[in-house]
Amino acid sequence: MAVPRWREIAEDLRGRIKDGEFAKADPDQQRAANQLPTESKLQENYGAVSRNTVRQAIDHLVSQRIVYKQAGRGTFVVEALQPFVTNLTVGVKTETVGYREGAEREGRTATTSEPRVEIQAADAWQAATLGINPGESVVVRHQRRFIDGQPFSLQTSFYPMAFVQSGATELLQVNDIPMGAMAYLHEKLGVEEAGTVDRISARSPNSGEAEFFRLPDSGAVAMLVHRRTTYDRDGNPIRVTVTTYPADRNEFEYLTGKVSSRPS
């Protein structure tokens, strides 16, 4: 038993899926378009194997986002989603405005929840990235973003509390800052954005993300994580923004030089 039976079955099914065997409906077999045979049919199909073994094979394909299952309905091939491309190039527009315009350019409607504003004691990571001491106060602004009513991304921004104490009290307002937070800080305090550092990573969704984005809890869909730290002319951090996107329907884009965005 060098290679387990469930793996043989999984590989065979993967091949049959790739060959498009389940792409179209099959009225003879009472199979809807895109649907795999039922577990009991597969049991016969693969020589009176146990149902548990078939299920293990299918679960393997589920974990790789090749198929998904729905209790009472059946097992279906995952259809690739048209990715929404977020342009992260630092440029004329603030990132929030850019996100809205990017959506509208494709004829979609972007909305955001009212921000949830909190004051937190900085943990080690917040302190290190904001250049303050752990335990100092941090303004946390959290927003949920939607496109065409569908959950799109979760964004959390961190500002040192010192800005509020210096008079930038709008940071605590529980609604959008229309001109953008950076423009507001510039106007109010003369704080000027001089550069940014972006970090991009991917990880499994946490439970809050899985719920908001309605992701399967199997961990099959990863989250893309975009962290942007904005610095002033003296190299001091002004803000840290962390935005998470489900990786099955999102891509990031950066432009350099004289180019325009292209399909890919």
Added chain:
Amino acid sequence: MAVPRWREIAEDLRGRIKDGEFAKADPDQQRAANQLPTESKLQENYGAVSRNTVRQAIDHLVSQRIVYKQAGRGTFVVEALQPFVTNLTVGVKTETVGYREGAEREGRTATTSEPRVEIQAADAWQAATLGINPGESVVVRHQRRFIDGQPFSLQTSFYPMAFVQSGATELLQVNDIPMGAMAYLHEKLGVEEAGTVDRISARSPNSGEAEFFRLPDSGAVAMLVHRRTTYDRDGNPIRVTVTTYPADRNEFEYLTGKVSSRPS
């Protein structure tokens, strides 16, 4: 049975792991550092539940990269890897040189395999991104990259065959182009890089990637995918490069303005 037993067990274990219960060795229980109790111990622990139920709970944690299992040894908590940060900012250095210097800055050694060079008929995607017709020839250069001997990334570059026909025959050489391919094309043909478009996405590893990076085939580790298209002054594509990295130990970085890379 609103919430299944295996999920209760999985959640409980997740909490115990987070609380560090298994962080240190426990000689009384013959448990190595980082190791979870054995399946049979957990069976007793959770009230004479079936071993299969315990296994389902653990498999759930495996799919979320919280633990990993090794046959004959046990189940262990995943330790976060120190991420290697790849700076993708388009700047003075070519990307290949930047990768090498980034590694050396951290006292690590970067190596690459000899390139595998192929001529392929362009598929739909290659044709679209390179601005040629499907079926036309494409030069494909593929390299495996290592850091300290560990597999680090897989890179594949695509060039229109027209460059070779115009005299840039080095593109077909089965070894590195020391000055960098872009500099070579500039010197040989006067082709000049005027801009780039980067796309970043994440997906499950394919079988080749899983083997090369020695990833668990459970799909728990995602791949970060970086696609860079380089354009000349007329907006024509010169090259498309696709590089994949395992997401559990890699991050990307983009710098803008006057900043320097910082820990994060």
Added chain:
DNA sequence: AACGATTTGTTCGTATGTATC
């Protein structure tokens, strides 16, 4: 090098619950 103990992996069978149509 061989063996036995331990631990996870594979596979079977069976019964019952829950979701969908």
Added chain:
DNA sequence: TGATACATACGAACAAATCGT
């Protein structure tokens, strides 16, 4: 409401990997 299909759960046996003796 019944039929269908996936989900949960139990029990059991043997295989294969690992490790210490």
